[in-house]
Amino acid sequence: MNQSSTPGPLRGLVAAVTGGASGIGAAIADRLAALGASVAVLDVNPDGADERFLAVACDVTDDASVRTAIERVGNELGGLDIVINNAGIGAQGTVADNPDSEWQRVFDVNVFGMARVSRAALPWLRRSEHAAIVNTCSIAATAGLPQRALYSASKGAVLSLTLAMAADHVREGIRVNCVNPGTVDTPWIGRLLDSAADPAAERAALDARQPTGRLVSAPExxxxxxxxASPAAGATTGTALAVDGGMQGLRLRPQ
Incomplete structure (x- = not known):
């Protein structure tokens, strides 16, 4: 697969997006490609990836799978400059509602998976002049949300991991940041709504929870x-960028 010839601020850079075959990951892959990057989609089921991208089967819970996928990206696309750690799974319930096995499963994907991918990518990133890692975190890391104990704990770990990695690698020229989305209109949220007793009422409640009065979109x-991820953010590292419709910072009076 050849490097992208699309003009843009990311032209000449290679990006790997985990969980990039659907939802937020697919939107990220599309945007990076539109800005000129050569994009590899790493996904446990990459069949849904856009044919423009290098689609690589990758299970982030398996270290051998991760290392094989990263090596393939680096070798076939001629390097690796940008890693988007986006693969993740959700969970519902209070601290009492999920067994140990579910806690282990969610952390294995949401936290350990990011560590595995980043660890495998570091040798490639150290060769790049524009190395960047962006982790998909969540509003759940910074605000107490009901029925999200396990998910919030995993995303709190992602936020702390982002800051620690940023400190560890800043002098190597590798920037590490994260985004904290609010409730995003994705297939996962669609499935939650479908399972609700009153999907319309649940949707209205999710919309109202964000000061903008609507869900966040994947392209946002x-x-x-x-x-x-862009070299334009070369002075930005160790930052959590909220994309949450004002959920974290705004306290509006009731209408």
Missing amino acids: VAEAVAYL
């Missing part, structure tokens, strides 16, 4: 990720 998250 992708735009924030693209900024953090």
